[in-house]
Amino acid sequence: MVNETQHTCSASSSSKSDGGSSSGSESSKDSSRCSTPVLDADRHERLREKMRRRQDSGEKWFSLEFFPPRTANAAVNLISRFDRMGAGGPLFIDVTWHPAGDPGSDKETSSMIIANTAVNYCGLETVLHMTCCNQTKDDITGHLQKAKRLGLKNIMALRGDPVGEEWEEEVDGFNYAADLVKHIRNEFDDYFDICVAGYPTGHPEAESYEADLRHLKEKVFAAFLKFMKDCQAIGITCPIIPGIFPIQGYHSLRQLVKLSKLEVPQEIKDVIEPIKDNDAAIRNYGVELAVSMCRELLDSGMVHGLHFYTLNREVATTEVLKRLGMWKEDPRRPLPWAVSAHPKRRVEDVRPIFWASRPKSYIYRTQEWDDFPNGRWGNSSSPAFGELKDYYLFYLKSKSPREELLKMWGEELTGEESVFEVFTCYITGEPNKNGHKVTCMPWNDDPLATETNLLKEQLEKVNRRGILTINSQPNINGKPSTDPIVGWGPSGGYVFQKAYLEFFTSSEIVTALLKVLKKYELRVNYHIVNVKGQNITNAPDLQPNAVTWGIFPGREIIQPTVVDPVSFLFWKDEAFALWIEQWAKLYEEESPSRMIIQYIHDNYYLVNLVDNDFPLENCLWQVVDDTFELLN
């Protein structure tokens, strides 16, 4: 760990120095009280407020730095990494900016789009880096406007590296990070929270800091603590956050040293040089070193947060955080679904159940909604769902390549029964007849949810017989909100669910099902629709049916999941299209396999069932059993 660059985040205090630190303001334009129940204060605070609150409460935090990936595949992997590392509870992540890589473009690998994905689809508080040298004011303003439009709220303002070897000041141009900070404040007032970088041991190019270079051999934390005290002495009161670079390998360390023009302390060189060919040994040493350094920083009482340069890798940083006891993998969720961090969506507290396994698709298709009316579902017929055109958007793509999908879903289908078999293997987790496990389906990119495991036995039975389930939840009658499987929201509450089952099935089974449902008319709500939109339902007046809700101390009732008849017809299009786009197209045109999937797409119905009587035993399995009996 040799990088001594420090992050300074503009806070609401009155730090007014013009140097590297940015100015802040007490009054936040964005602070009008929200009228929906606030289950999660973090969702409504600015980054500076989150830091301030943790500083006041003494709670330590960490953040994670990533760079934009080079390829679309690497982007898909990085986004999975966001989801996994997001689970450890970083206060924010940041995405670096590389002027040479078209960082503000719409490419799926640009800094802008990666940050957009982190905020909107992964729900992470995100800081976007931005450099200013060799750029026009218009360029910069364009980038900032775009960032704002995408829901980004935090900018790390940097000077950037000169283009050639020599540094030349431009008249009227951006020469220092401070110029960028001033520009952001001029053009966007207090909208953005601004972070800036500082070098506790002096910036290698800063002449006036030359004398400080002799401190390079001092222990880094000593330098940092002195730096903090010096900052405070001259009136910088905003949070100052040390950046931690866990040494992960000999070459990446050399690369960093070269780029940053910093030197590695001799003590560290002495350890590393002899083991330079042993990657594991170097990483272990790096973790060890980072843990002890972080401990000293935290124990000083002056440091409240740690910023990690991950180099887009998980293992070392996660290991350091776990050993520090800062990795907070909390199985509890603020809501049953993953919330987005876009400011526009912070009042969103209800979603249709249909997209439960495709939350990124739901966010994508509702991204143009101006309004989440009081976070409440209400009438969904006015806001239109986005068009179903971009199956190829990289963050909606299946993570598995075609060959793997064929192994899972069958190189060659012999009839509808081969399809039943695929669904059944996905449910049971058993390998298919060619020995491959089915770990994803067109409607579910991940293995079965823990909660769905509760229903495994029943699900297996019905899938085997052609009730092809794609979504389900058990009924829950008042479990504590801290329940490790079905709990969500703050502690001290109770959560409830109505049993839900959604599946594709043949028209023959639907005919029998409808006869059976007559017996359950007052208890079970159903929606049955085919690809052409022929729709059979007993739902009253297109009203949404709340199927997940929670009761919490001192709060209004939260009902985050509904079965909504209007959005179901939008979901229907997507659900049917996935048969073709994700499955049928794996096979040659006109091939028997493709025609089987096409037949199912054209002839099957999509069915959803809700058992309204949540305190009683779930009757939906009985409904299905009765249907099979009627068919026999």
Next chain:
Amino acid sequence: MVNETQHTCSASSSSKSDGGSSSGSESSKDSSRCSTPVLDADRHERLREKMRRRQDSGEKWFSLEFFPPRTANAAVNLISRFDRMGAGGPLFIDVTWHPAGDPGSDKETSSMIIANTAVNYCGLETVLHMTCCNQTKDDITGHLQKAKRLGLKNIMALRGDPVGEEWEEEVDGFNYAADLVKHIRNEFDDYFDICVAGYPTGHPEAESYEADLRHLKEKVFAAFLKFMKDCQAIGITCPIIPGIFPIQGYHSLRQLVKLSKLEVPQEIKDVIEPIKDNDAAIRNYGVELAVSMCRELLDSGMVHGLHFYTLNREVATTEVLKRLGMWKEDPRRPLPWAVSAHPKRRVEDVRPIFWASRPKSYIYRTQEWDDFPNGRWGNSSSPAFGELKDYYLFYLKSKSPREELLKMWGEELTGEESVFEVFTCYITGEPNKNGHKVTCMPWNDDPLATETNLLKEQLEKVNRRGILTINSQPNINGKPSTDPIVGWGPSGGYVFQKAYLEFFTSSEIVTALLKVLKKYELRVNYHIVNVKGQNITNAPDLQPNAVTWGIFPGREIIQPTVVDPVSFLFWKDEAFALWIEQWAKLYEEESPSRMIIQYIHDNYYLVNLVDNDFPLENCLWQVVDDTFELLN
């Protein structure tokens, strides 16, 4: 029963005759779908739609006619009668219009204000009569505009009686009910549903009907059925409703005959004349006659609804309806509180619990609200509550006169303990030491609610010791919505409550209570405030706490009652003021009794407690017990 006047209500069908019947229109401007859960279709339908729906389903209905009272006391009684007779389930009530009595004024006894009270405060679908002869267009338009502003949606358009003996047509004036109907449609488009009157045996003044007079001796229902057929034959398709006048006394019958210029059939005269001095016998005969006539009308299959001329009396009409099996005293409620029938309030589905015993006061104080934001509470700080000035509004007045209140609450108070005694007697239902039962309190105009009876024993205990309770509810963990005591909403649902307790108490008890509440910090939410507004609470961020909610098949969750910190401060003003306005002012100024109440008003605190853990046994009694223990 001799009155053959018939009501014809404009329906959405295309009845286009210009005579007595009014025109309707298919397109309702008011039909935009509401975004809140519709628990009760009736709340969102126009009168014509309600009639149509019942006609389609074959459900028989009745309506009740009242006239405006002559004195303020009579108005208070009439409003109580609205509440009692409203419980029988009339489809609507109507209020007659007497040009001589200033019917459109703001007097508490005017037709306009009585109809306003029926709609807004008693939640009754209401038809306001309006006559047009001898009035200018501007007068009429003014009345109609006022009616619309007050939330009235239905007008019974009448010609009215001529001023002198002779009838003179006015050029350009209103000469027939049809002129009024046309005027209403011209000026207000389709806003109002319009009813008109018809005479099945011919109007006594209508020359062209003279020949019909010979039918007078036929049985009235035969006349009515013929009238209906004749109407249908000439294309009148809107609902036609027979008006029923149960004979209630010899003199009221004579009076009616004189006014209506109708004759009593000889068969009826033959029965009545010999018993004309026996009121009970005449009323029994009248009930008998009305029941048999109504049965024949209903059995004909052509009549779907019956309209009753009550003469502002309850017994005869109620008796007829009960014997017909049409009196539907349904203990189930659409919501836990009585809903208002003002169209503006039809989306209202949540109220603060504080006004539970003073719903009319709540409606009055929120009557200027433009918005019940999606029927949802949300942030109550923006809409302002109405001023607390009109204690003397007749519908907010206590029903009991001063002498009675003194008997109940004490001619002479000897100390705070005499006040405790009054509260205790109200709870127990036992007479006070002077032998008088306490049937109302300044905060509760009615005896204890059935639901509160569940808590009686505990309430008695704490009131005796100076915890002066004014509002409470037990916790409920999922009882069927059809439960006769705590149920509400459509069947097939489940209702829930958090335990609630609200009381006045001394600062000494509050000090002990606050110590005790520390133990219950995570479980119990409290608000404690004195008359000066000194406020102690542990409620998070001024958010409302839902204390009553219901889960229904195919619906969103309904949470009709909240403890809302903002509205509590408005309620506080009203709750403290009632000590003075309703109680202290019964006594002479400077009298010891008055000073005792004044002392309590100045020094006590108003406290509310919510036990959030609704599935467990209510802990609020333990909180109070612990408090008393700490004091001992």
